[in-house]
Amino acid sequence: MSEAHRREKQPEQVRRSLLDHAARCAVDEGLASLTLQAVADAASVTKGGLLHHFPSKQALIEAVFEDMLRKLDEEIERLMAEDAGDRGRFTRAYVEAFFQVTRDGAKSPWAALSISCMTNARLRALWSDWMRRRLERHAGTDSHPIFKLARYAADGIWLANLTEAEGIPAHELAGLRDRLKRMTQEEGQE
Numbered sequence: 318m319s320e321a322h323r324r325e326k327q328p329e330q331v332r333r334s335l336l337d338h339a340a341r342c343a344v345d346e347g348l349a350s351l352t353l354q355a356v357a358d359a360a361s362v363t364k365g366g367l368l369h370h371f372p373s374k375q376a377l378i379e380a381v382f383e384d385m386l387r388k389l390d391e392e393i394e395r396l397m398a399e400d401a402g403d404r405g406r407f408t409r410a411y412v413e414a415f416f417q418v419t420r421d422g423a424k425s426p427w428a429a430l431s432i433s434c435m436t437n438a439r440l441r442a443l444w445s446d447w448m449r450r451r452l453e454r455h456a457g458t459d460s461h462p463i464f465k466l467a468r469y470a471a472d473g474i475w476l477a478n479l480t481e482a483e484g485i486p487a488h489e490l491a492g493l494r495d496r497l498k499r500m501t502q503e504e505g506q507e
């Protein structure tokens with residue numbers, strides 16, 4: 318009897334394992350090549366067990382994306398708590414979080430999922446909704462155009478890093494990140 322058949326049912330642990338393995342498979346094989354069977358095998362569950370949690374490949378991909386957005390939220394909140402400034406705090410945390418992802422480059426699950434946002438309307442809607450809610454929450458401190466410019470620049474640098482054959486050199490990334498954060502601090506002092 319396989320391990321998948323002997324294991325006691327622990328639905329939250331199984332779900333967590335499936336999400337983690339789907340993200341890893343997306344990095345290793347590309348999102349287009351991701352199969353439900355490969356994720357089930359990697360997580361040591363049956364395909365039926367996977368389908369119990371996620372009724373389709375699209376549902377699994379969306380759940381991975383939502384999980385990554387939750388982790389991004391946690392990281393941004395952590396970074397905001399460390400920032401003594403008020404004006405532009407969300408934007409500085411956003412920039413820092415995206416530069417952390419940028420350093421991971423194509424090895425980050427964000428790479429496969431974010432590129433898919435360009436062609437997957439549902440992922441694009443999830444991202445847009447996430448961003449809209451954050452901007453509404455921080456409208457009082459992060460609505461100045463310089464903050465929008467910094468966030469868009471961070472997004473563009475992340476994408477440019479993915480498309481560069483060797484990625485952007487680490488020292489160059491650090492300089493760009495620091496300049497964007499300084500921009501937000503200078504605006505915050507006006």
